[in-house]
Each structure stands twice: as C-alpha cells, then as structure tokens.
Amino acid sequence: MRRAAVVGAGAVLALAAVAVSSAEESAAAGDDAEARPMPDFLGLGLWRVFTRLPRRTRLDVHDVSGRDRRVLWPPSWQVCTQYPAAGTGLDRRTTVMIGVVRKGESCPPRVQSARR
Known part of the structure; x- marks a missing residue:
C-alpha cells in the first residue's frame, strides 16, 4: 500500500513537470510567432x-x-x-x-x- 502511494505521488510530480515544460514551450513558440513577418x-x-x-x-x-x-x-x-x-x-x-x-x-x- 505504501509503495502505491509513492508511485502515485511520483506520477503526479512527473505530470506537473511535463505541464510546466509544455507551458514554457508554448510560451516560447508564442514569442516566435509574434516575431514572424x-x-x-x-x-x-x-x-x-x-x-x-x-x-x-x-x-x-x-x-x-x-x-x-x-x-x-x-x-x-x-x-x-x-x-x-x-x-x-x-x-x-x-x-x-x-x-x-x-x-x-x-x-x-x-x-x-x-x-x-
């Protein structure tokens, strides 16, 4: 039972890291789109x-x-x-x-x- 909780918390942290990195990538892509002629x-x-x-x-x-x-x-x-x-x-x-x-x-x- 304890191991499942640790895996569950790890999965949540991994998903949060992916969400933050994808938000940073989309913000960077938005900046590139603004600079396009x-x-x-x-x-x-x-x-x-x-x-x-x-x-x-x-x-x-x-x-x-x-x-x-x-x-x-x-x-x-x-x-x-x-x-x-x-x-x-x-x-x-x-x-x-x-x-x-x-x-x-x-x-x-x-x-x-x-x-x-």
Whole structure:
C-alpha cells in the first residue's frame, strides 16, 4: 500500500513537470510567432494562407470580385489583396485581411492597381 502511494505521488510530480515544460514551450513558440513577418500571398492560392500563418492568427477572408460570395472551399480561391503588407511583423492582436477571387478569375482592376 505504501509503495502505491509513492508511485502515485511520483506520477503526479512527473505530470506537473511535463505541464510546466509544455507551458514554457508554448510560451516560447508564442514569442516566435509574434516575431514572424507577414508572408507575401498575392497571386497564390488561399489554401497557402491557411497553411503558412500561425494557427491562432485572426483571419478575415472576403470576396473582392463585387459578388459578395462566401468562401467555403479555400483551394478554389486565389489571393488578390492582403493586409498587413508582406514583411510586416505579426502579433496576436493583428487581424490578417485577405481579399480573394475564384481561381481562373482575374483580380478587379481597382485591386490590381492597388497591388502595384
């Protein structure tokens, strides 16, 4: 009986150590995410945005074609606009805004002139 209590206490201490180390790792990863610059997504597929941004990034995706369509299947869309600009530092408070059109469509003229 006494041995089981010692093993139980050891297991609790081991779990606490794992929890502390994982909390430190996630805090360090959070610091790295804050220091990451915004990638350049213009002209790329929307799916690339989802795979290259940190998963906790707030993201606002909207159709810039003027048709106000819902973006339900990211692989079918391409990026026309992005905010913030490429190279800008991302932090937890930044909301990334991505303007898209369906693949095969061209970006609206007003959007293309803003890209240059």
